[in-house]
Amino acid sequence: MRLTHLIFLLYFFNLLGCKHPKLELTKIEGKQIQITDTLPVDSKIESYIKPYRDHIQKDLDSILAYSANTFSKSDGKLNTAIGNFMADAIYSEANPIFKKRTGKNIDMVLLNYGGIRSVLSKGNVTKRTAYQLMPFENSIVVVALKSNQVDRLVNYxxxxxxxxxxxxxxxxxxxxxxxxxAKIKDKDIKSNKIYYVATNDYLYNGGDSMTFFKTNDSLYVLNYKIRNALIDNFRKVDTINPVIDDRFIQIK
Incomplete structure (x- = not known):
């Protein structure tokens, strides 16, 4: 019995002796490692990803159309050739999808000036061109707007x-x-009429202060990226040669 007590006491004191001190974090240090072309290349990783990189580069550089001139969003004041091309391309590609799903037609398209991120250079047009024009993942949505909301859009x-x-x-x-x-499809804007306006999800959510999209009558999400619509349009048009026209002008 005494031996049992002795073993118990030895075990208890041993536990007390093994108690770890409480550790507290007092400082964190780090340094920035810049990723540049001076970093050594891992040959195994490089050889593994090279076939994928080559395939992507080949796909991006495949020629889809030809641009007759270089077009920039700074070429016009109230409408530009490149902006007109992009808005018309979205209508052309999105309307058949919207029509098939709803039985209705898109009435007009509105995009944003700031969303055009590059010039459309003279020469061959590729998938890479579309990524340069529209590097964002914005998708096309169609919003059903009442005439008073269209009035707010026009005033904007x-x-x-x-x-x-x-x-x-x-x-x-x-x-x-x-x-x-002020006309939509060459007709005066009518009161008490619903208009189906194609735009992108960024603007629908209030981007560029376009608050007139909410509250809307209905929202239709096409699951179709702006960039993909441009690529699909490039494949169809052969030669791109848009112009500045009279769709938005100011007369003196």
Missing amino acids: LIKKKRAHPISKLKLVINENDEIVE
């Missing part, structure tokens, strides 16, 4: 006086910024 364009890409909307203002003409 007049107030901003920026070449936001539009298609199927014609807007003429005078020197006092008053509306001379």
